[in-house]
Amino acid sequence: MTSWLLLAEAGATAGSPEGGLFDLDATLPLMALQVVILTFILNRLFFRPVGRAVEDREGYITTSRTQAKEKLAQAERLEADLREQLKEARLEAQKVILSAEQDSDRLYREALAVAQAEAIASRESARRTIDAQRADALSHLQADADRLADLIVDRLLPAS
Amino acid sequence: MAPLPLALPFAALEVGHHLYWQLGHYKIHGQVFLSSWVVIAALLAVVVTGTRRLERDPRGIQNLLEFLWDYLRDIAREYIGEKAYRDWLPFIGTLFLFIFVSNWGGALIPWKVIHLPNGELGAPTSDINTTIALALLVSLAYFYAGLSRKGFRYFEYYVEPTPIMLPFKIVEDFTKPLSLSFRLFGNILADELVVAVLAFLVPLVVPLPVMFLGLFTSAIQALIFATLAAYYIGEAVHEEHH
Numbered sequence: 001m002t003s004w005l006l007l008a009e010a011g012a013t014a015g016s017p018e019g020g021l022f023d024l025d026a027t028l029p030l031m032a033l034q035v036v037i038l039t040f041i042l043n044r045l046f047f048r049p050v051g052r053a054v055e056d057r058e059g060y061i062t063t064s065r066t067q068a069k070e071k072l073a074q075a076e077r078l079e080a081d082l083r084e085q086l087k088e089a090r091l092e093a094q095k096v097i098l099s100a101e102q103d104s105d106r107l108y109r110e111a112l113a114v115a116q117a118e119a120i121a122s123r124e125s126a127r128r129t130i131d132a133q134r135a136d137a138l139s140h141l142q143a144d145a146d147r148l149a150d151l152i153v154d155r156l157l158p159a160s
Numbered sequence: 161m162a163p164l165p166l167a168l169p170f171a172a173l174e175v176g177h178h179l180y181w182q183l184g185h186y187k188i189h190g191q192v193f194l195s196s197w198v199v200i201a202a203l204l205a206v207v208v209t210g211t212r213r214l215e216r217d218p219r220g221i222q223n224l225l226e227f228l229w230d231y232l233r234d235i236a237r238e239y240i241g242e243k244a245y246r247d248w249l250p251f252i253g254t255l256f257l258f259i260f261v262s263n264w265g266g267a268l269i270p271w272k273v274i275h276l277p278n279g280e281l282g283a284p285t286s287d288i289n290t291t292i293a294l295a296l297l298v299s300l301a302y303f304y305a306g307l308s309r310k311g312f313r314y315f316e317y318y319v320e321p322t323p324i325m326l327p328f329k330i331v332e333d334f335t336k337p338l339s340l341s342f343r344l345f346g347n348i349l350a351d352e353l354v355v356a357v358l359a360f361l362v363p364l365v366v367p368l369p370v371m372f373l374g375l376f377t378s379a380i381q382a383l384i385f386a387t388l389a390a391y392y393i394g395e396a397v398h399e400e401h402h
Contacts (some may be wrong), residue, residue, distance in 0.1 A: 020176040021175060021176045021288065021349075022288050023176065023178060023189075023288070023289075024288065024289060024292070025186060025187045025188060025189070025289065026183060026186030026187060026188045027188045027189040027192055027193070027287065027289035027290070027293075028289040028290075028292055028293045028296075029293070030188060030193070031192070031193075031196065031284075031289055031290050031293040031294075032293035032294075032296060032297055034193075034196065034200075035254065035255075035258060035293065035294060035297060036297065038200055038203075038254055038258060039250055039251055039254040040250075041204065042203075042204075042207065042250060042253065042254045042257065043250035043254075045204070045207050045208060045211060046207045046211060046225065046229070046253075047229065047249055047250045047253055048250075049211050049214055050211060050214070050222075050225050050226055050229040051229060051233075051249075052214075053214040053215075053216075053218075053222075053226070054226055054229060054230065056216070057216055060216065
């Protein structure tokens with residue numbers, strides 16, 4: 001191996017004017033130029049478009065994330081709001097139910113009282129009527145009895 | 161040219177041989193350019209198919225590309241810092257992708273099938289010219305990054321925290337590209353050579369573990385190169401808090 005390298009070098013330095021491992025010539029600047037041109041071409045074809053695509057996506061993801069976060073916050077706010085409203089509505093409903101119950105209770109009591117009063121009044125008037133009629137009847141009976149008694153006395157007395 | 165000591169019909173080794181193309185007065189290594197064009201074409205093909213329709217829900221290759229982009233962005237952001245990384249992400253990313261695809265291409269594509277008149281195809285990064293070119297680009301990049309961001313205050317960096325550091329920091333400017341280029345070059349060439357030698361000695365099965373190790377090293381080298389480049393740039397743009 002070494003011998004080949006040495007031979008190659010020896011060939012380059014001693015024998016012929018060209019060849020060898022460290023043979024520097026116009027390849028160097030031309031290669032440099034080629035690489036510079038390649039840099040510009042790749043910048044145009046690769047680095048800029050791909051960079052733009054990647055950064056666009058990163059921007060898109062960032063904005064989407066912030067938007068999603070905003071929407072989430074909004075939804076949470078709305079939810080809290082609605083919960084609050086729901087609670088208030090429940091309280092309201094309970095109040096309404098309570099007042100309605102009280103109302104119906106009151107109405108029931110009132111109606112009951114009125115009915116009872118009516119019942120008592122009509123019973124009272126009926127009793128009074130009955131009493132009056134009984135008294136009437138009794139007085140009639142008394143009168144009839146008296147008359148009958150008088151008649152009997154009249155009949156019996158002349159006969160004896 | 162010294163003749164190779166062994167000329168077997170399979171898996172012959174060629175080191176330091178190049179396919180020369182004449183370009184005016186200058187010579188260039190044709191095999192390096194050929195393989196680098198294949199690598200660049202593969203890279204661009206994947207990128208173009210993957211980014212043809214970018215969607216918010218990634219599908220198919222777009223996933224891969226986004227993963228790569230994310231990975232490279234993390235490297236750049238971690239080492240360069242939040243403020244300046246956007247300017248340098250394409251450079252760091254291109255370094256990583258080019259080196260990575262070069263290394264893996266060198267290991268995975270059966271280059272030996274294509275016969276060249278001289279030299280042989282392989283990873284572009286196993287040629288010292290490529291790695292030095294990349295390393296010098298990194299040097300230029302961090303100087304440019306520092307100067308453009310801080311102006312001449314950039315040179316305060318050389319005397320911080322104490323002026324005693326000045327010579328060391330100047331030496332560092334030379335050792336950074338040297339170590340970058342030779343690390344990459346050495347690793348990739350050594351990997352190719354080890355695989356070639358093992359394949360030369362025992363053509364079956366035995367080179368496989370080394371090949372897997374080579375894939376691992378290749379990926380690591382690309383990561384190291386890109387990370388160090390990012391680190392150097394980050395060091396240059398770093399603001400001291402007084």
